[in-house]
Amino acid sequence: xxxxxxxxxxxxxxxxxxxxxxxxxxxxxxxxxxxxxxxxxxxxxxxxxxxxxxxxxxxxxxxxxxxxxxxxxxxxxxxxxxxxxxxxxxxxxxxxxxxx
Amino acid sequence: xxxxxxxxxxxxxxxxxxxxxxxxxxxxxxxxxxxxxxxxxxxxxxxxxxxxxxxxxxxxxxxxxxxxxxxxxxxxxxxxxxxxxxxxxxxxxxxxxxxxxxxxxxxxxxxxxxxxxxxxxxxxxxxxxxxxxxxxxxxxxxxxxxxxxxxxxxxxxxxxxxxxxxxxxxxxxxxxx
Numbered sequence: 653x654x655x656x657x658x659x660x661x662x663x664x665x666x667x668x669x670x671x672x673x674x675x676x677x678x679x680x681x682x683x684x685x686x687x688x689x690x691x692x693x694x695x696x697x698x699x700x701x702x703x704x705x706x707x708x709x710x711x712x713x714x715x716x717x718x719x720x721x722x723x724x725x726x727x728x729x730x731x732x733x734x735x736x737x738x739x740x741x742x743x744x745x746x747x748x749x750x751x752x
Numbered sequence: 753x754x755x756x757x758x759x760x761x762x763x764x765x766x767x768x769x770x771x772x773x774x775x776x777x778x779x780x781x782x783x784x785x786x787x788x789x790x791x792x793x794x795x796x797x798x799x800x801x802x803x804x805x806x807x808x809x810x811x812x813x814x815x816x817x818x819x820x821x822x823x824x825x826x827x828x829x830x831x832x833x834x835x836x837x838x839x840x841x842x843x844x845x846x847x848x849x850x851x852x853x854x855x856x857x858x859x860x861x862x863x864x865x866x867x868x869x870x871x872x873x874x875x876x877x878x879x880x881x882x883x884x885x886x887x888x889x890x891x892x893x894x895x896x897x898x899x900x901x902x903x904x905x906x907x908x909x910x911x912x913x914x915x916x917x918x919x920x921x922x923x924x925x926x927x928x929x
Contacts, residue, residue: 654759654877655875655877658763662766665767670770671860681782684821685779685783689770689773692789695809696793708893712893715897722915726820726919727918729919736828
């Protein structure tokens, strides 16, 4: 069997990749995708911890995270569409002013 | 050792695909690679005796959320990242700030590695405790979800409703409001 530690390492690596994507990329869509990577990394550690404890609670928290991810994607993409309509750009630096 | 091999295969696919997601210039390729990463993660969930989560991962994440992203990318028709002149002269791009950010990143990695190295009881195999039949059964998941987590479940339904209304309001055209 695979030790819990290995799942946690995979989860940490995925979370670090997602964080790097949020900070390094200059495209709103890719930033939202990086947030999805981070949420999935957390999901993996939830399920791994739940399995190690022998309960289903980890899986249930994962469902709630998935629901929040779906809501976040819908609202985030709606905001992206609205911003793109105003500035014709997806670069987050184009939206530094609060009012236009 | 097929289990160990599968674990390394799935986690390798997930990590490499995620790295390529943030390395792509074209968001369309990023979305396709992220779907591959989610598929590999659902393989890991099956190894963790969570088949329902694995299926939800494929259907909800790879099916619904990624299709939503694909629709928006195709709708906006702006596939490539633009690197404007003011982008390179941005104040946050100065070397001092960059060095500070790199230091913070290294610090975060050291901290994660330190926490993992010091954590006790993580070296034991994952699947030793609990009854596999009870953990992997959808019946048990549903029973716990609709009894112990009833309030969270209902709150989630309100969250979905609010998100739906918010998305419609935000993405709707100004003249139609």
